[in-house]
Amino acid sequence: MKTIIIGGGRTGKELAARLPDSVIIEKNPEKREKLEGLEGVEVVIGDGCDEELLKRVGLKDAGTFISVTGDDDVNYRAAAIAKRYGVPRIIVRVEDPEDRARFQDLGVDYVMFPTKMMANLIVDLMHPRKDDIDVPFKKILVPILDDNTVKRAFKEALLVASVARAEITVISSPDIERETMELPAREMGVSLRILKEDERLRDIIKRHLHYRGCIIIERVKEHLYYPDCIIIDQEELGFMDRLLGRSIVLKLIKCASRPVLVARTFRYYEQILAILDSSAVSESVGRYSLLLAHLCDASLHLLILENIPEVVEWIKRSGEKANVEIIENWVEGNPMIEVVREVKSGKYQLAVIPWKGTGVIRADLIKRIINCAPCSVLTVV
Structure with missing residues (x-):
């Protein structure tokens, strides 16, 4: 399907050079000559916020x-028009990170912050990471993928x-087009590897699903692939569900020896809830909560269910060093009632909970959180 690009x-x-069947709209006529050298790209000189112009270049049929x-207001107005016409995928550049809320409220699918990306890159160059302690995940696996998952779990x-x-x-x-995944990944600077489903892969997954940490075998190299995190859509009924005849969300969480994120938010995290008990x-x-809040x-809101002053003080000290705002909430009533109430409050985009431990958070409470939370839930082992 056609891609419309605002800004030359x-x-x-x-972007236009890499995307076939695209239209690029540029307001400055002096840039026409450089743009017209792009093969297979239609160049239009005009205002990207002109609704009539957008309709003429095929907005209704754009994928x-x-x-x-470089102007957030222009990007917002253009995206608002595309949203009204029901374009399936909208990607915008936002210069000011403080401006992200209005783009998210608009319902933009992907928001890119070049200033933040550049700042992160420069910091990485100045202070190279020596180990995994500075990042929560290096390898993320999305094991169930169909049209809905592209819009939900894959987006998160x-x-x-x-x-x-x-x-x-x-x-x-x-039957999923690679472009629906490759394009947003490329635009957000994310390295992406796609394994196509086939009968052999299904057999391997079924055989190894119960093994601790052995979630998938990478079929090219014929050895186990160990992700740092698995991201799954609870509403998804993908091929693994069909294979096993029931939802595998809780089964994946139980079997995996690594964090599992049940995706529901599909937007940037602004408030993160960390639920803490006395377990190690x-x-x-x-x-994990600190790293994600920092990035x-x-x-970061701490919901503290038991007397763990050492852990809380460590989080507060680390948060101060990382410039993360920490809000404490010591629970005095029934932990199960208070946890469910706080998770269901709608204030958070992500809740982080322990999966295995000896504290008050047990399997039945975790199931309730996963089933009732309006936000995404990250389980940590």
Whole structure:
């Protein structure tokens, strides 16, 4: 399907060169000559916020709308028009990270922050990472993928991977177009590997699903693939569900020896809830929560169910060093009631909980959280 690009600067030109059957709209007529050298690209000089112009170039039939001008207001107005016409995928460039809320409220699918990406890159160059302690994940697996998952779990995987600079591996059914995954991954600077579903792969998954940590065998190299995190859509009924005859969300969480993120938010994390009890896993909950809050510029809310002053003080000290706002909430009533109430409050985009431990958070409470939470849930082992 056609791709419409607003903005003929360096970014827009590079995009158009890589995307066949695209239209690029540029306001400055002096850039026409450079843009017209792009093979298979229609160049239109005009205002990308002109609704009539957008209709003439095929907005109603566009599969992707990308606005990458250096003006956030222009990108917003252009994206709003595309949203009204029901373009399936909208990607925008936003210069000011403080401006992201209005783009998210508009319902933009993917928001890119070049200033934040550049700042992260420079910091990485100045302070090279020596180990995994500075990033929550390096390898993310999305094991169930169909048209709905592209819009849900895969989208959230891209958001997490873009801030953590992680690689994504997906299992895709044969009827899914690679472009629906490759384009947004490329635009967000995320490394993507696609494994197509086939009978042999299904047999391997079925045989190894029960093994601790052995979620998928990478079929080319014939050895186990160990992701740092698995991101799954709870509403998804993909080929693994059909294979096993029931939902595998809780089964994946139980079998995996690594974090599993049940995706529901599909937007940047602004407020993260960390649920802490007396189990040793709470330290890992604090670590993952801090790293994600730091990378996403989010505030971190601690829901503390038991007397764990050492863990809380460590999180607060680490949060101060990472410039993360920490809000404490010590629970005095019934932990199960208070946890469910807080999770269901709608204030958070992500809740982080321990999966295995000796504290008050047990399997039945975890199931309730996963089933009732309006936000995404990250389980930590």
